[in-house]
Amino acid sequence: MQLIEPHIHMVSRTIDDYEYLARAGIVAVSEPAFWAGFDRCSADAFRSYFHQLTDFEPRRAAQYGIQHYTWLCINPKEAEDLHLAREVMKLIPEFLTAANVLGIGEIGLNKNTRNELAIFQEHVDLAIRHDQLILIHTPHLVDKFKGTKMIIEVLKSDKRINPDRVLIDHCEEHTIGLVRDAGFWAGLTVYPVTKCTPLRAADILETHGTHRICVNSAADWGKSHPSLLLDTMLEFLRRGHSQQETLDVFYNNPCRFMGQNPRFKLKPNAIG
Ligand SMILES: [Zn+2]
Secondary structure (H helix, E strand, C coil): CCEEECCCCHHHCCHHHHHHHHHCCEEEEEEECCCCCCCCCCHHHHHHHHHHHHHHHHHHHHCCCCEEEEEECCCCCHHHCHHHHHHHHHHHHHHCCCCCEEEEEEEECCCCCHHHHHHHHHHHHHHHHCCCEEEEECCCHHHHHHHHHHHHHHHHCCCCCCHHHEEECCCCCCCHHHHHHCCCEEEEEECCCCCECHHHHHHHHHHHCCCCEEEECCCCCCCCCCHHHHHHHHHHHHCCCCHHHHHHHHHHHHHHHHCCCCCCCCCCCCCC
16 A cells, blocks of 8 residues: 655665655655754754755656655754744745645744744744644643644634645644644654554544544654554554554645645545
């Protein structure tokens, strides 16, 4: 079965990972801009990063027959530096015309600070002014519930926002209801530690239904692995869900969300 990985940081991954993804049937990946594990010291460092995301990385993926899409922003962690964040945001419009850019992301909150919130709102405004899809990171562990509520409040208070065009990622049992009840797409991230496990993600899909949910591994430079997407798909199949239901979650849902940008080339599929 073909799969789509809607959230992964390939710049941090090796060629072995691309080989694995290709063997696992993953035909497209989407890579949000994020924190490199250290703070970048200038807007120029982000310019180089955006070049990597829009030029080098899609060519690397293409060697394995994988389509590579990306999202641009300064991540919430580095958004604490307001001056740097605003300099980086000025660079974004010139990259929005690149062939693999799907929108603005992953923006959001990390520690739910006032500065993070200000830069989140400015990114949302940038996305709307440029008619872009939005991909949102929610905070970790103890900050997640409050941060998710703050994010939804910001989005709901802006009448220009169409919830169909926004995905709120890293949802867990206690936040997925908030996100979907407000009309947004929800992301489930499957990790070896923190966030969801394959079993918990499968439970959530069964409890909440599969509508408007995209599952991802969000594999990056830390303890994470691209195989967790396939592991979750296998767990979902093992529980007796049909091939068509499985395709719907792991291929068609990402197509439905990301396909709202005409640059995304894959279309929802039916088995047989
Ligand atoms: Zn991420």
